[in-house]
Amino acid sequence: MFFTRSRPKRYVFSKGIDDMLIGVYNAYLFVGRFFRELFRSPLHIRVVIDQCFEVGLRSLTLITLTGFVTGVVFTKQSRPSLEVFGAASWLPSLISIALVRALGSLVTALICAGKVGSSIGAELGSMRVTEQIDAMEVSAVNPFKYLVVTRVLATTIAVPILSLYCTFVGLLGSYMNVHAHEDTSFISFFENGFSTLSFIDLFTAVFKSILFGFTIGIIGTYKGYNATQGTRGVGRAANQAVVLSMFLIFIEEIVVVQVSNWIKFF
Amino acid sequence: MVEKHYIHHTINKxxxxxxxxEVYKSFGELDVLKGVNLDVYKGENIVVLGRSGTGKSVLIKLLVGLLVQDKGTVNVLGQEVxxxxxxxxxxxxxxxxxxxxNSALYDSMNIRQNLEFPLVMNRKHLTKKEVDMAVDEVLDAVGLKDKKEQLPSDLSGGQRKRIGIARTLILKPEIMLYDEPTSGLDPITSTEINELINEVQEQYNTSSIIITHDLTCAKATADRVAMLLDGTFASVGSFEEVFAIQEERIQSFYNYNFVK
Structure with a gap:
């Protein structure tokens, strides 16, 4: 199904631009195929659940640590500035807004892009170059459905859950720092923090995480599934999966923030 | 040299x-197959010989639809692939x-799971007991019953080849396609694989295409040999018939394999 340039007499633009456009077109076909296969049985639910655990367990330690440190450090660094204006009591609100609206999902997505995206790219790339994907195909098993759809679904489900967890751990770290300075109860910290958040903030955070999860899964599987040139290709697939996922995550972050701000404005 | 022993199997011509x-296949600028014609009869082992890069593997990938020819027809079991x-x-x-x-065993699964996989995915009505029995049967056929719980990485090259063959046998195929079954193996293990190919033919009544550049394998397993040169079959016949032809490239292929 993939488009390749055969017997090129001359390039339409230049080799680099032609290759890039072909790459974008192939990625479009890949995403299209994902949605077509998604709604065809069998769904391999068991594999999706296994992959969700894989994604979660692979990143949990790092996300816990990063989320906690982000909460503590962000609170510690913000306190002096707020104290100048006598607004230290706004700390829970400030940290909640920052973590829920941006940092929780962004930090989680970047960690998952590094850990999960590279791992998916390398795993599928290795399966491609050792003909394991071909072996699956000749056994009348749809490798796209079994390997790609299940992994993309898993990241799309697991990354939002991890994002919520990261946000919670970040708020916990922030609370511990606040509590060390002043006698604030756990409940009042969270009440204060969430009072400034709207439904659109929470919805945007979850939507963004779903989008990030999908991006990590689709890029990792696309790069791995189409890996070529032996072990070198496997390394390249893993590397490109991380770089491209992170790049797209940043672009998506900017776009979603803009759109949510417009929605709030109207 | 090991020669083929014709025991039970019959070829239905x-x-x-x-x-x-008339199959043609190119990759970019490179024309690999240039008008290939071949018939394989029921119960027959046909060996496709040729140097590396002549399109032997491409040919069998066309038969299972892993690749599609640019021109010509590929008919398998009465169906145009x-x-x-x-x-x-x-x-x-x-x-x-x-x-x-390279056997292409799923390296994240143990041997039992590797063998079960095609069966579990395609014959969903089978009970656990029936699947276990099928796994034991094919492991018995390839003589590796004690390796069930090991990972592919724990096996030798020859054992991996056997498990690869067992994984295909579990679905009881009518046609077997072997891509370089003896490459990278020592002479004794190669002989064992050759014997296994003949046993599979007899026991499972399969027709086979064996891709190789190993003449010992060809002589031991072939009912007919097809010599692929420059994208077409230069000669098809018995091993002796093919190598009786005084064509330089065929003779040099023979001489490089068997040092006189």
């Missing part, structure tokens, strides 16, 4: 299981066993 007509819809192609694939050059 009336029934073609594979028919390849390139015209089949996905469902029909999968039904055809279940009747064909494909043994890969």
């Amino acid at each position: 009336e029934e073609k299981v594979i028919s390849i007509r 390139s015209k089949l819809k996905e469902k029909d192609l999968n039904a055809l694939r279940l009747r064909i066993g494909f043994s890969f050059q």
Whole structure:
């Protein structure tokens, strides 16, 4: 199904631009195929659940640590500035807004892009170059459905859950720092923090995480599934999966923030 | 040299299981197959010989729809492969066993799971007991019953080849395709694999295409040999007939394999 340039007499633009456009077109076909296969049985639910655990367990330690440190450090660094204006009591609100609206999902997505995206790219790339994907195909098993759809679904489900967890751990770290300075109860910290958040903030955070999860899964599987040139290709697939996922995550972050701000404005 | 022992199997010259007509295949600038014609009869082992890069593996990948020819027809078990819809192609694939050059075992699964996989995915009505029995049967056929719980990385090259063959046998194929079954193996293990190919032919009554550049393997397993040179079959016949032809490239192929 993939488009390749055969017997090129001359390039339409230049080799680099032609290759890039072909790459974008192939990625479009890949995403299209994902949605077509998604709604065809069998769904391999068991594999999706296994992959969700894989994604979660692979990143949990790092996300816990990063989320906690982000909460503590962000609170510690913000306190002096707020104290100048006598607004230290706004700390829970400030940290909640920052973590829920941006940092929780962004930090989680970047960690998952590094850990999960590279791992998916390398795993599928290795399966491609050792003909394991071909072996699956000749056994009348749809490798796209079994390997790609299940992994993309898993990241799309697991990354939002991890994002919520990261946000919670970040708020916990922030609370511990606040509590060390002043006698604030756990409940009042969270009440204060969430009072400034709207439904659109929470919805945007979850939507963004779903989008990030999908991006990590689709890029990792696309790069791995189409890996070529032996072990070198496997390394390249893993590397490109991380770089491209992170790049797209940043672009998506900017776009979603803009759109949510417009929605709030109207 | 090991020669083929014709014991039980019979070749039905009336029934073609594979028919390849005027097949062309190119990759970019490179023309690999240039008008290939070949018939394989029921119960027959045909060995495709040729140097590396002559398109031997491409040829068998066309038979299972892993690649599609640019021109010509590939007919397997009465069906034109390139015209089949996905469902029909999968039904055809279940009747064909494909043994890969590097075995292509799923390295995240142990041997039992590797063997179960095609069965569990395609014969969902089977009970756990029936699946276990099928696994034991094919492991017995390849003589590796004690390796069930090991990972592919724990096995030797020859054992991996055997498990690769066992994985295809579990679906009881009518056609076997072997891609370089003896490459990278020592002479004794190669001989064992050759014997296994003949046993599979007799026990499972399969027709086979064996891709190789190993003449010992060809002589031990072939009912007929097809010599692929420059994208076409230069000669098809018995081992002796093919190498009796005084053509420089065929003779040099023979001489490089068997040092006189």
